[in-house]
Amino acid sequence: MPFSHLKPKVKTILANSSESTNNRLTEICELLQTAVGYYDWVGFYFANEAEKTLHLKAFAGEPTDHTVIPFGKGICGQVAVSNKNFVVPDVKAQDNYIACSITVKSEIVIPLFKDGKNIGQIDIDSHVEDPFSLEDERFLEWVNEEVAMIL
Numbered sequence: 204m205p206f207s208h209l210k211p212k213v214k215t216i217l218a219n220s221s222e223s224t225n226n227r228l229t230e231i232c233e234l235l236q237t238a239v240g241y242y243d244w245v246g247f248y249f250a251n252e253a254e255k256t257l258h259l260k261a262f263a264g265e266p267t268d269h270t271v272i273p274f275g276k277g278i279c280g281q282v283a284v285s286n287k288n289f290v291v292p293d294v295k296a297q298d299n300y301i302a303c304s305i306t307v308k309s310e311i312v313i314p315l316f317k318d319g320k321n322i323g324q325i326d327i328d329s330h331v332e333d334p335f336s337l338e339d340e341r342f343l344e345w346v347n348e349e350v351a352m353i354l
Contacts, residue, residue, distance in 0.1 A: 206338065206339075206342035209234065209235070209238055209239075209342070210345070212234055212238075213231060213234065213346055213349055214349065216230045216231055216234065217231070217349055217350065217352070217353050224353055224354065225260060225261055227353065228247050228260060228261035228350065229261040229262070229263065231245075231247075231261070231346065231350065232245040232246060232247065232261050232262050232263035232264075233245075233263040235263070235327070235346075236263035236264055237263075241329045241330070241331045241334040242327050242329065243264055243306070243307070243328055243329050243330045244262065244263070244264030244265060244267070244304075244307070244326075244327065244328040245262060245263050245264060245325070245326070245327050246259055246261065246262030246263075246264075246267070246325070246326045246327075247259070247260050247261045247262070247315070247323060247324070247325055247326075247350070248260065248272065248279055248323050248324050248326060249315075249322060249323035250274075250283055250321065250322055250323055255273060255274040256271050256272065256273055256274065257271070257272040257273075257274070257279055257280065257283055257323070257324070258270065258271055259271070260323075264328070265304060267304075276299065277299060277300060278291055278294075278297065278299075278300060278310050278312050278326070279312055279324060279326050280299075281299060282312045282313075282314050282321075282324050283314075283321065283324070286314050286316075286321045287314065288311070288312070288313050288314070288340050288344070289310075289311070289312045290310075290311045290335050290339075290340065291309055291310045291311070292309055292332060292333035292335070293308065293309060293332055293333065294307055294308060294309060294310055295308075304328070306330045307328040307329070307330065308329060308330055308331055308332045309328070309329045309331065309332055309333055309334060309335065310326065310327065310328050310329070311326075311327045311329075311335045311339060311340070311343065312324050312325070312326045312327075313325050313340065313343040313344055313346075313347055314347070315347040315350060315351060316347070316348075316351060317351045317354055322351075322354070324347075325343055325346060325347055325350075327339075327343070
């Protein structure tokens with residue numbers, strides 16, 4: 204999927220300083236969730252270093268019970284520790300997976316860095332098996348770089 208048409212929309216949302224940071228993050232989630240057919244749930248988690256937990260700050264899609272995730276637990280928690288992208292083509296094949304919904308088949312989590320530090324991540328669930336490509340990774344890394352500029 205070509206993501207180039209979404210980049211100006213992301214930049215426009217983030218540039219709207221009359222909106223709160225949280226509102227802008229929610230708008231990004233909503234844009235991605237509606238514009239990309241296989242992005243069924245999109246959320247931003249941010250780290251609380253002192254507590255070693257991730258906290259859901261903005262999302263689009265079904266509400267989730269997983270608003271706080273301990274470092275190391277699930278895909279998101281593993282990314283908080285590894286500082287690396289994590290693409291899961293089939294969530295059933297993952298031992299350390301926290302199921303948000305029975306409809307979720309795959310997940311991609313990309314760490315968000317600010318000044319070289321992993322401060323959070325974008326998390327995307329899909330109801331499709333193995334939909335995420337290197338193009339998704341590069342695009343989401345770009346989204347996170349743009350988001351970091353307003354944090």
